[in-house]
Amino acid sequence: MSKTSALQTEIQQSKPFRSLGQELVVGLLRTADLVRRAVDRTLAPYGVTPQQYNVLRILRGAGEAGLPTLEIGGRMLEQAPGITRLLDRLEAKGWVRRERCPQDRRQVLCWLTPPGRSLVEKLDDPVDDADREAVAMLSAADQERLLHLLEAVRAGHR
Amino acid sequence: MSKTSALQTEIQQSKPFRSLGQELVVGLLRTADLVRRAVDRTLAPYGVTPQQYNVLRILRGAGEAGLPTLEIGGRMLEQAPGITRLLDRLEAKGWVRRERCPQDRRQVLCWLTPPGRSLVEKLDDPVDDADREAVAMLSAADQERLLHLLEAVRAGHR
DNA sequence: CCGTGATGCTTGACATGTCAACTATTGATA
């Protein structure tokens, strides 16, 4: 048990982890952060943040019908307040249009504007390339394995 | 190729992912977020955020010698400006003491205060429990597999 | 038709990240 793990070396930690679970949690958070940064670098040149891109992609999927604010939030990992302000910025940049729903005036429907749509389309290839590259060090089989393990972790959180 | 993946269902996405890499990146980010929230819920009752706890733990490891600001940053996933302000808040709460280093007046050394130390110690057990629980749905063997796969991903980002 | 609770956002306040620009020091070198 006194072996020094690679992750321990990475974070220059002298004490061993108290449990495998603890090491795994730290490793998961660090890995996700690295990958997030990689995606970030791809999007930055286009003036879009990952979250903004996420919303734009979700709205493209919604098509002509548009989506209420909280529906968007439901497909992301964020609470309502953040969504409102994210949409504020996207609207300010002219990529999103918002309108109060006539049927239910509590809701605010959101649509992609034509510039917003063309931006997302321009980003499809670079983003997909970046995503592939971000995990390209793993064989396809290992990618599948990782995918399933992560899914199992998520399944346990509900 | 037309099978709908579990992740696709999770985020109510109608279109299939463009690549396995893309699905893996999304899955990784979503999983990390869930785990991060679990850790967050554990720390919140103590008035500490995960990042603050992280710094306190790092400073405990440094002992009497203390650590310069950027050294702390190097062991976390954050840039320098964030560290400065994080330390500002920790100092305001009385958990951290800072002092300009006499040998190299550019550096600012940081130490845990006695209250800071006792806080970290009080948190050791709850945090370790939460970490174990966060991945408890995986067998020990699967936890090892996941750990190694994540490590391989990180190794590829350098 | 009238409350009343639930729903859908929005706002305010604060913690976290990030970048770019700026200050203070240090150290290396011409």
Add this chain to the structure above:
DNA sequence: TATCAATAGTTGACATGTCAAGCATCACGG
């Protein structure tokens, strides 16, 4: 020894998250 680049941090500005409160609007029971 007089620069001058590199190093260590801080500050300002902005995007992202989160919580708690507040405001309309809706739906339902009486």
